[in-house]
């Protein structure tokens with residue numbers, strides 16, 4: 320295994336011999352593994368001291384990281400920088416650090432489930448997109464300065480794709496034997512996208528390089544395409560509901576993508592840059608861009624409209640044959656004749672959803688994640704070294720093993736904060752900031768008979784004392800993406 324092999328060999332370089340000699344597995348005749356001792360001698364535990372450390376930066380330190388003066392008005396940006404979830408690389412571009420990558424991979428898994436549940440097939444298209452494709456739709460000019468353009472050594476022009484309508488339509492057009500029997504096609508990808516923002520801001524909410532899920536659909540008729548449109552919107556509703564994020568689906572402008580019908584999925588939050596008009600009497604809601612400025616009443620029920628701000632996290636477009644007619648994306652219809660595919664395109668801002676979720680769910684000082692996406696579900700805090708409760712260290716080790724055996728679904732989700740030179744209080748403060756859904760402490764009551772562990776359920780705000788069995792029962796309900 321990685322643990323006993325490469326890592327073990329690497330670790331011996333600075334591991335001292337007396338430490339090895341006390342490794343219980345070593346003494347009892349198991350293959351010696353240097354990592355095991357490090358983890359309180361109890362198997363392959365994840366230990367915090369070996370990982371990318373929480374940062375705990377002050378606000379002024381965060382500002383200098385970003386090269387700014389004044390306040391960071393955006394909570395998710397400030398918190399993500401402060402605890403070391405992201406690190407600025409250049410304006411609008413961030414390094415995604417280990418906790419963020421774990422959360423992002425979970426989000427992608429949930430998105431994959433939702434897209435595949437409606438028949439989506441995953442593809443992966445190059446970020447380098449040839450200018451010729453964009454000239455064909457005239458978007459090489461229309462997109463203006465937002466398009467990040469470059470030239471290769473032969474002088475050929477490209478852009479770094481902000482979206483892939485051209486590329487996917489040309490791809491489908493190249494499939495010469497496409498039959499109506501194969502449709503609908505729902506093709507999607509989750510890739511990095513690029514947009515040369517004039518003012519990148521709010522961290523991952525408005526960057527120049529970001530992850531997006533973009534789906535493109537191909538149908539044999541307008542009726543079928545409209546059904547597909549509702550199907551994808553349904554999948555988006557399901558996604559945001561599973562993440563526990565409050566959202567509104569609003570009527571939207573088609574913008575530079577074009578087409579005839581469009582909706583946005585918005586998370587209502589103050590820092591949002593979109594202005595939404597919401598009717599409190601019926602379900603009508605719209606991006607203000609789509610309304611007449613003088614419109615103060617709902618076009619459906621005439622009730623008064625209220626204004627709210629939102630972060631756009633998803634966008635859907637009914638495209639018709641706008642792109643298929645340009646690239647000649649055809650299929651053989653039921654009469655054996657060539658016919659143009661009816662298209663739709665559907666985006667989700669993947670890194671933006673992550674930051675927006677943190678924006679919506681967190682307190683001023685502490686990050687809170689959608690349960691499904693938390694980088695780690697459980698943080699274990701054993702007693703401080705040399706404290707009165709130190710005898711409970713053993714109990715924490717056995718709890719860790721007990722969880723590993725009883726709840727294999729939590730494999731890789733339980734982290735041990737082995738920085739035992741710190742007080743429990745200090746480590747709890749860090750754990751609170753990072754927002755592990757469950758923080759389990761071996762404190763005073765761990766020495767009682769039977770021993771009780773202190774369990775902080777971060778997403779409900781409850782603190783309960785449970786036995787080892789009680790902890791396992793509680794954690795058995797945890798869902799992991």
Ligand SMILES: [Zn+2]
Nearest residue numbers: 598601617620
């Ligand atoms: Zn209304």
